[in-house]
Amino acid sequence: xxxxxxxxxxxxxxxxxxxxxxxxxxxxxxxxxxxxxxxxxxxxxxxxxxxxxxxxxxxxxxxxxxxxxxxxxxxxxxxxxxxxxxxxxxxxxxxxxxxxxxxxxxxxxxxxxxxxxxxxxxxxxxxxxxxxxxxxxxxxxxxxxxxxxxxxxxxxxxxxxxxxxxxxxxxx
Ligand code: S3P
Numbered sequence: 001x002x003x004x005x006x007x008x009x010x011x012x013x014x015x016x017x018x019x020x021x022x023x024x025x026x027x028x029x030x031x032x033x034x035x036x037x038x039x040x041x042x043x044x045x046x047x048x049x050x051x052x053x054x055x056x057x058x059x060x061x062x063x064x065x066x067x068x069x070x071x072x073x074x075x076x077x078x079x080x081x082x083x084x085x086x087x088x089x090x091x092x093x094x095x096x097x098x099x100x101x102x103x104x105x106x107x108x109x110x111x112x113x114x115x116x117x118x119x120x121x122x123x124x125x126x127x128x129x130x131x132x133x134x135x136x137x138x139x140x141x142x143x144x145x146x147x148x149x150x151x152x153x154x155x156x157x158x159x160x161x162x163x164x165x166x167x168x169x170x171x172x
Pocket of ligand 1: 008009010011014033044077078079080081118119120121
């Protein structure tokens with residue numbers, strides 16, 4: 001079966017939800033940030049510091065490309081991955097299904113708060129909010145849009161994702 005990609009902003013719960021969805025559907029799970037870190041043997045923050053965001057994005061696209069050569073995966077992308085037209089093309093050409101996890105800004109903000117030290121693109125709430133607004137139209141290109149309150153657990157969101165997948169003909 002085609003892969004499932006989870007997209008959405010930092011702190012939307014893509015990794016936690018993706019793990020549960022993969023377990024429920026008996027699929028493999030890939031966290032794209034982890035794949036990039038493993039490939040370069042550096043943390044995301046170190047990659048941003050040594051290669052810049054451009055270097056990180058190149059590695060991200062390369063790892064994303066590898067996932068599209070496989071099937072039966074659930075892939076949690078990083079918050080900026082789906083804003084790249086090249087990445088969206090890779091996913092579309094692979095016939096995969098994309099799910100947008102969409103908690104409100106306030107929920108994301110209270111999860112990550114000012115200056116998340118592990119996320120180089122979360123510099124402060126004001127700049128993160130600008131990115132959130134800029135990226136939203138890209139996330140909305142996903143076939144499945146899960147509007148969340150932000151108080152759901154990863155198990156709840158996985159339930160919602162699995163029901164939406166059952167109702168999406170291209171997901172089977
Ligand atoms: C980024 C989000 C991060 C990671 C990197 C850049 C972004 O992933 O890919 O720090 O630009 O939004 P998460 O969405 O998993 O935090």
